[in-house]
Amino acid sequence: MAGVSQSSGQDHWSSRAAFILAAIGSAVGLGNLWRFPYEAGEGGGGAFVLVYILCIFLIGLPVLCAELMIGRRGGGSAISAVARLAKTEGHPALWGTFAALGILASFLILSFYCMIAGWVLYYVVAIIGDLFSNIAANGFGAISAGAFANDSTDEISGRLGALLARPGEVIIYQGIFVLLTVGIVARGVSGGIEKAVTILMPAFFVMLLILVVVALVQGDGAQAVNYLFKPDFAALADGVRNGTILGAALGQAFFSIGLGSALMITYGMYMNKDADVPGSATIVCSADTIVALIAGLAIFPIVFQFGLEPGGGPGLMFGTLPLAFQQMPFGAVFGAVFFLMALFAALTSSISLLEPAVAWRDGAAELPAEDKMKRRLAASIGLGAILFGLGVMHIMSQVPGDQPNFFNNWVPLDFGSFAGQTFFDFSDTLTSKFLLPIVALLTSIFAGWVVSKTASREELGFKTESRYRAWYFLIRFVCPAAIFLIVLTSLGIL
Numbered sequence: 305m306a307g308v309s310q311s312s313g314q315d316h317w318s319s320r321a322a323f324i325l326a327a328i329g330s331a332v333g334l335g336n337l338w339r340f341p342y343e344a345g346e347g348g349g350g351a352f353v354l355v356y357i358l359c360i361f362l363i364g365l366p367v368l369c370a371e372l373m374i375g376r377r378g379g380g381s382a383i384s385a386v387a388r389l390a391k392t393e394g395h396p397a398l399w400g401t402f403a404a405l406g407i408l409a410s411f412l413i414l415s416f417y418c419m420i421a422g423w424v425l426y427y428v429v430a431i432i433g434d435l436f437s438n439i440a441a442n443g444f445g446a447i448s449a450g451a452f453a454n455d456s457t458d459e460i461s462g463r464l465g466a467l468l469a470r471p472g473e474v475i476i477y478q479g480i481f482v483l484l485t486v487g488i489v490a491r492g493v494s495g496g497i498e499k500a501v502t503i504l505m506p507a508f509f510v511m512l513l514i515l516v517v518v519a520l521v522q523g524d525g526a527q528a529v530n531y532l533f534k535p536d537f538a539a540l541a542d543g544v545r546n547g548t549i550l551g552a553a554l555g556q557a558f559f560s561i562g563l564g565s566a567l568m569i570t571y572g573m574y575m576n577k578d579a580d581v582p583g584s585a586t587i588v589c590s591a592d593t594i595v596a597l598i599a600g601l602a603i604f605p606i607v608f609q610f611g612l613e614p615g616g617g618p619g620l621m622f623g624t625l626p627l628a629f630q631q632m633p634f635g636a637v638f639g640a641v642f643f644l645m646a647l648f649a650a651l652t653s654s655i656s657l658l659e660p661a662v663a664w665r666d667g668a669a670e671l672p673a674e675d676k677m678k679r680r681l682a683a684s685i686g687l688g689a690i691l692f693g694l695g696v697m698h699i700m701s702q703v704p705g706d707q708p709n710f711f712n713n714w715v716p717l718d719f720g721s722f723a724g725q726t727f728f729d730f731s732d733t734l735t736s737k738f739l740l741p742i743v744a745l746l747t748s749i750f751a752g753w754v755v756s757k758t759a760s761r762e763e764l765g766f767k768t769e770s771r772y773r774a775w776y777f778l779i780r781f782v783c784p785a786a787i788f789l790i791v792l793t794s795l796g797i798l
């Protein structure tokens with residue numbers, strides 16, 4: 305096995321801390337700041353949060369261990385890592401297909417992730433621009449003003465809608481974000497991704513800390529805590545009965561950790577042999593969950609303080625929150641900090657979403673380092689171009705209906721969960737409800753039934769045999785069964 309795993313041309317994380325930071329950077333993203341709060345809002349607050357935490361630790365954590373283990377044992381790209389491992393265990397290399405599906409999923413997610421990050425970038429520019437013109441007009445005292453101080457309520461809550469109606473502008477912001485992502489990934493694992501996360505993640509944590517303190521000190525912290533942590537058992541029973549909570553919570557858990565996308569297999573490939581897989585996985589899952597909850601505690605207190613509704617769906621971050629920032633003292637400054645923080649989080653996630661596809665294109669780890677970097681550059685640019693094109697399709701699909709175009713009329717698959725969905729919603733549903741869970745299902749079957757016990761025990765290196773047994777039981781029975789049931793609910797069969 306040793307010869308298989310670490311070929312000379314393979315780039316590696318320079319330390320365990322670097323890997324953990326990169327993996328947390330990947331996990332912590334718009335999923336925590338934009339998606340988690342509104343999913344929690346739609347799922348009834350505390351009831352959703354409880355199910356979500358169970359999903360993370362009973363299903364997400366074992367699957368994350370499995371993905372990292374598979375990656376570290378393989379090498380090259382996620383597909384070849386799985387294929388080689390399958391072959392050494394005497395199974396067909398065809399197993400590599402599920403990694404290919406994962407790469408497809410991460411690439412498709414990235415295509416709309418860049419659009420949403422483009423919206424975030426627009427808000428950064430808009431809030432800061434507005435603050436500066438306010439200061440220019442009214443003197444430096446205007447720094448204590450709220451965000452978009454001169455706009456009416458309707459103008460603020462309609463700002464995203466108005467932006468969507470100007471697709472040319474969104475395409476520019478999206479394009480800038482794609483360029484940033486490609487620029488980092490093209491520089492390689494230790495030279496690009498690692499350097500970026502060591503700057504961006506600490507900055508992210510500082511900004512998050514500032515925002516949560518401000519929100520708790522001056523907002524309605526008590527109501528926010530109540531909302532996020534008080535399990536409403538009636539809502540829970542309802543949601544479990546009609547299957548909405550489980551599917552949404554598991555989908556969100558996979559999206560948030562970044563499972564079922566070949567990404568953690570790929571990041572696992574760059575881990576050193578002496579790295580502690582279960583320990584690192586536990587840190588990543590815990591950090592990701594803590595950030596989601598803290599983000600909730602930074603957002604909901606100010607939303608409640610100004611009597612706004614949390615259940616606003618995807619508009620929570622781009623409509624409701626700016627309204628709260630308008631009414632808040634120094635709201636323009638804190639609003640700018642919030643969106644800049646979201647931008648940093650999005651960037652450390654988008655680089656991780658591009659990496660599996662780039663690793664697949666530059667896969668030949670045996671090449672001399674210099675040739676490999678050239679292939680990597682070419683792969684990053686080529687994939688970046690495709691990404692930009694897909695992004696334009698998403699953006700056009702979001703243009704309001706009074707400006708009809710091909711994409712806002714195009715419904716790729718008009719049935720079941722996809723009925724009536726244009727390209728963006730279609731891609732979101734396809735990935736979070738189907739591709740990620742299906743790939744995660746195949747990953748757990750692969751890790752629990754195809755990879756031998758000797759290999760997984762050795763590779764995972766649990767500190768005690770009982771922990772290994774717990775993992776083995778979860779990955780063999782609990783994860784596949786739970787994910788399978790949830791996929792069936794998404795299909796509307798259950």
Ligand code: TRP
Pocket residue numbers: 330331332333334335336410413558559560561562563564565567653654656657
């Ligand atoms: N986890 C990131 C977030 O919460 C997004 C992300 C990064 C992701 N890599 C992924 C989602 C892989 C799904 C699959 O924003």
